[in-house]
Amino acid sequence: MTPNDRKYSTTHEWVKVDGELAVVGISDHAQEALGDITFLELPKAGTSVEKGxxxxxxxxxxxxxxxYSPIGGEIAEANDALENAPEQVNQSPYDTGWLFKVKGIDHAEIDALxxxxxxxxxxKEQE
Incomplete structure (x- = not known):
């Protein structure tokens, strides 16, 4: 089931607004297509990202x-726990398997997802 409390990109990332931050992860569909995740290289805090x-x-x-970053802004935090437990993305893509948080978000970019x-x-159209 795809959670309704977030927005999704065509590259299978999700965005959930949490106060002044946006939490980003990959969808269940994406983690399933990838199979067992063994390693992640995430953006560092303080890095600027642009949408897409x-x-x-x-x-x-x-x-x-x-x-791909589905929105622009500055990386506030990466989920460092995934470094030692990348399987969290497979087990819980919408909860403990989040990837990074973005600050300085543009709500119009999120609304467009x-x-x-x-x-x-x-x-369904991609099948």
Missing amino acids: TECGVIESVKAASDI MSADDYETFL
């Missing part, structure tokens, strides 16, 4: 995939 730009890498037993229902439709 590559900002990290996820490696799995199947492939390596770029992580897909709702959960629109993302589900997008996935």
Whole structure:
């Protein structure tokens, strides 16, 4: 089930606003397609990111995939716990498997992303 409390990108990242920050992760669909995640390279705190730009890498037993920032801003925090437990992305992509938090967010960029229902439709169209 795709959570309704966040927005989704066409590159399978999600964004959830949490006060002044936006939490970013990958969707359940993305983690399932990747298979067992073995390594993550996440952006460092203080790094500026632009919407749609590559900002990290996820490696799995199947492939390596770029992580794209679905919004612009400054990285406030990366989920350092994933360094020693990358499987959290597989086990809990919408909770403990979040990737990074962004500050200085533009709510218009977030509003332009897909709702959960629109993302589900997008996935069906990709099949």
